[in-house]
Amino acid sequence: MWRNAIYGLTIIALGLGGFTTLSLATDGFRAFTAEEARRVAARENPEPVPTITLEDARGGELDLAALGDRYVVLDFIYTGCNHACTTLGASFHRIQEALPKDVLGERVVLLSITFDLENDDADRLLEYGERFSANPEAWHLARPKSREDLDRLLRHFQVVVIPDGEDFVHNGAIYVVEPDERVAGIHDIDAVDEVLAYLEPRW
Amino acid sequence: MRSPAAWVGPGLLAVLVLTPLRLWLEASLIGHMLVQIPLLVLAGVLIARSLPEAWRVWAGRLDIYGLLGLLLVLFVVVYWLLPRNLDAAVLEAGAGWMKIVTLVLLAGIPLGLTAHRLPLLVRGVLWVKGTAMFFVMGWLYREAPDRLCNAYLLGEQLVLGNLMLGLGAVSLAAILALLVFGPPGRHRREAPDESLDQSRLSQAL
Known part of the structure; x- marks a missing residue:
């Protein structure tokens, strides 16, 4: 009897x-x-971006953490991409056009980072920027300096890139980095309105 | 000396874990979910069969109806079938080894030690519920617009969904066949009221 009770418990x-x-x-x-x-972790437990210096496609260097006195809308791309990155490019263009003049580049900057170190040099990044009419004052295009830096970045943002024949498949997203350098939002690649609604009361 | 049969379980485990087969299976969602994980559990079951008799007696005394073993197996398997844990098992080495260890030690071996004690009713419920789960999960994977796993392609998800629906259909057909025709091997001249003969049915299950 008590044996069965213990078993049940x-x-x-x-x-x-x-x-x-x-x-x-x-x-x-x-x-x-x-x-x-x-996404849950970013909302509830935002973590600071790693201190990594990137190569700016327009020359010079770009310190990820030093952009931090402004909101940074960030994405990871490769210029040979015809799917997610095209949507991301179009989304960034729409965000750029929707931001008021005094906010764009002043309170909010855009940053696209390539993860295709083999193929994406400065020229190809600038070409990508032109394709989406990137405003040079507000939309930065950059690449990590080394494979180690790239891996650190991808690990931090939990970006997973897997090859699919000629292309890459990656979990594309729009990241919003706060002025205090923490990644506070991860949004779908076409969620322009969501990103703008988040930024508007804050800029 | 152990009999040659005793080496089947450890052998299967070694092939699954130490050969390139592991990477090959983990490279595809279907290989990972429908082949590797069930085979790891099976390896555990086979290992349990060759454990000393004393262990089996001890497990039987601890778990008279096999329900503790069953619960443990269900939780461990469900844990590793969560898309985020499938991802982790592929992308993080630690999680990958944890998956192998827990599936063998906490799923396969308990299943091998206690499954034969499960009452017929529980087996029946499990079979029917399992079939339903195949349909539900298959439909989910088939219809999901986005990738559920970052490490796998969307196209594979669709194939996996279709495969699971197919397996569900086969399982459902087997249940229906059992209900209509009775357990396999039953002699045709036997009276119909013996179609629910407990031992035969439990053999079939």
């Missing part, structure tokens, strides 16, 4: 333990995918 305990584990593993059943997980 053990089953309940194991059930509760398993349920709790699954709950912890999914941020309270909110994030079942890695993409949702990093």
Whole structure:
């Protein structure tokens, strides 16, 4: 009799333990995918961007952390991309056009970072910028200086790039970096209105 | 001396973990979810079969109806089937090894030690629920507009969804066949009221 009671209680305990584990593993059943997980983490636990110096395609260097007195709208691209990066480029163009003159470049800057170190040199980045009429004052195009820097960046932002034949597939997103250098928002690649709605009360 | 059969489980595990097969299976969503994870559990089950008799007796005393083992297996397998954990298992070395260790030690071996104790009713419920889950998950993977795993392509997700729907359909057909024709191997001249013969049905399950 008491043996069965203990057996029953053990089953309940194991059930509760398993349920709790699954709950912890999914941020309270909110994030079942890695993409949702990093968005929840960015909203609730924003982390500072790594201190990495990038090569500006228009010459000179660009310190990721030093852009930090403004809001930085950031994405990772490669110029040979015909899918997500094209959408991202168009989204950035729309954000650029929607921002008031006194905000653009002053309170909010745009930054596209390539992850294709082999093919994307300064020329190709500038060409990408031209394709989307990037305003040179406000929309920076940059590449990491080394593979190590790139890997650090991608790991920090949890960008996963996998080859798909000739192309790359990557979890594209629009990142919003706060003036205090923390990544506070991760948005879909076409979520222009969402990004603007986030920025408007803050700039 | 251990019998040759005792080496099947450890052998399967070694092939799965130490050969290039691991990378090859993990390179595709289908290989990872539908082949590698079930085979890791199977390796654990086979290892459990060759464990000393005393262990099996001990496990039987601890878990009379096999329910603790079942719960443990379900939680561990569900944990590793979450898309974010599939991603982690591929992208982070630590998580990858953790997956192998837990699937063998906490899923396969408990299953091998206790599954034969599960009451017939529980097996039936499991089978029907499992079939339903294949349909639900298959539909989810098929219809998801975005990639669920960062490490895998969208196209594969669609194929996986279709495959799971197919497996669900096969499983459903087997359930229906069992209900209509009774357990396999039953002699035709036997009376119909024996179609629910407990031992036969539990063999079929």
